[in-house]
Amino acid sequence: MVNIPSPLLDTLHAAQRITVLTGAGISAESGVPTFRDAQTGLWARYRPEELATPEAFQRHPKLVWDWYAWRRELVAGVKPNAAHHALVKLEQQVPDFTLITQNVDGLHRRAGSGNVLELHGELFRTKCSRCERAVNCWQDGGETPPVCGHCHAWLRPDVVWFGEMLPVTLLQKAEAAAAQCEVFFSIGTSSLVYPAAELPFTALRGGATVVEINPQPTPLSDYVAYTLQGAAGKVLPVLLKAVWDSEVPQ
Numbered sequence: 390m391v392n393i394p395s396p397l398l399d400t401l402h403a404a405q406r407i408t409v410l411t412g413a414g415i416s417a418e419s420g421v422p423t424f425r426d427a428q429t430g431l432w433a434r435y436r437p438e439e440l441a442t443p444e445a446f447q448r449h450p451k452l453v454w455d456w457y458a459w460r461r462e463l464v465a466g467v468k469p470n471a472a473h474h475a476l477v478k479l480e481q482q483v484p485d486f487t488l489i490t491q492n493v494d495g496l497h498r499r500a501g502s503g504n505v506l507e508l509h510g511e512l513f514r515t516k517c518s519r520c521e522r523a524v525n526c527w528q529d530g531g532e533t534p535p536v537c538g539h540c541h542a543w544l545r546p547d548v549v550w551f552g553e554m555l556p557v558t559l560l561q562k563a564e565a566a567a568a569q570c571e572v573f574f575s576i577g578t579s580s581l582v583y584p585a586a587e588l589p590f591t592a593l594r595g596g597a598t599v600v601e602i603n604p605q606p607t608p609l610s611d612y613v614a615y616t617l618q619g620a621a622g623k624v625l626p627v628l629l630k631a632v633w634d635s636e637v638p639q
Contacts, residue, residue: 391627397615400598401572401632406485408570409476410588411621412578414603416492418622419470422463442551446518450543454534457546461512469500472576475625475637477501482633487566491578491585493548506563508555508585510548518545560584567591576602576621580609589613 401407413423439445439452446453477500480486489506490497495513497505515524519542527535527544534543549555563585567573573592580586589599589609599613602624610616617624626637 391617391619391624393617393628393631394615397598397600398632401628404483404571406570407479407483407572407574408487408566408588408592408597409479409489409574409576410567410578410585411476411488411490411492411497411576412582412585413492414577414579415470415472415621416467416494416496417577418472418620419467419496421467421492421494421496438551441548443553446543446545446550450545451533454543454545457512457548464494464496464512467494467496469496470622471637472621472625473497473500473502475621475629478629478633478635478637479625480504482629482635485570487563487570489563489566489585489588491582506559506566508549508559508563510546512546512548514547515544516547518543523547555584563588564591567597568595570595570597573597573599574602575599575607575609575613576625578603578607580607 417423440456473496476488476497480488480502487504487506488497488502489508491509493507493509493512495511516522517524517537517540520537520540522537522539524537524544527538534545536542537544567588568591570592573589575589592599593612600615600617601607601609601613602617602621604618604620629635629637
């Protein structure tokens, strides 16, 4: 049973600006393996530094490309869950809504969310490792990885690797959305990975009501106004129904 405190219901009903941050937990409910869970089977003997850094790509481009191709196959068969659909509904209820995600699986967009900031990139996008052009298709010359049609450098997944900075403009938009919102949700995130983990505190400094939805307590839990303990796919539909009488596809 999900218990939504009455003051939170009133706050949400009056809110005009809501910002949401999501992490791996929301995708895990769809069956998406976490980054480290994806290092299983043939990939179990590799450390993250051997698969997800610029240096690893320079040393072993085919190995890194193949691992991301395997991860894309895993995610391609997964569907958005009730939490993803609830956030689509939530976006429809408020004039100013921003969804910030640490996930690279693209499930928020597949569910129908519009204003999404994908801080860590997206598995199904590709860019040039040198000129950084976005590349949607390429000639199959038999190379792995394939090469950029403009500068002939290797193509790479459009994700943020260990040791890389988040895109500056994207992070600035996320920080602005956190600073200016009235309600901030932290959903399914460990609150350990920075700079994303700083965003709830940016919202707090801006005077926002911060709500955490997570099955387990996190380092953020002691600072938020409300903690709704449970899976996002269970909590969010109840919240949408209670505040806006909106039904969420299961």
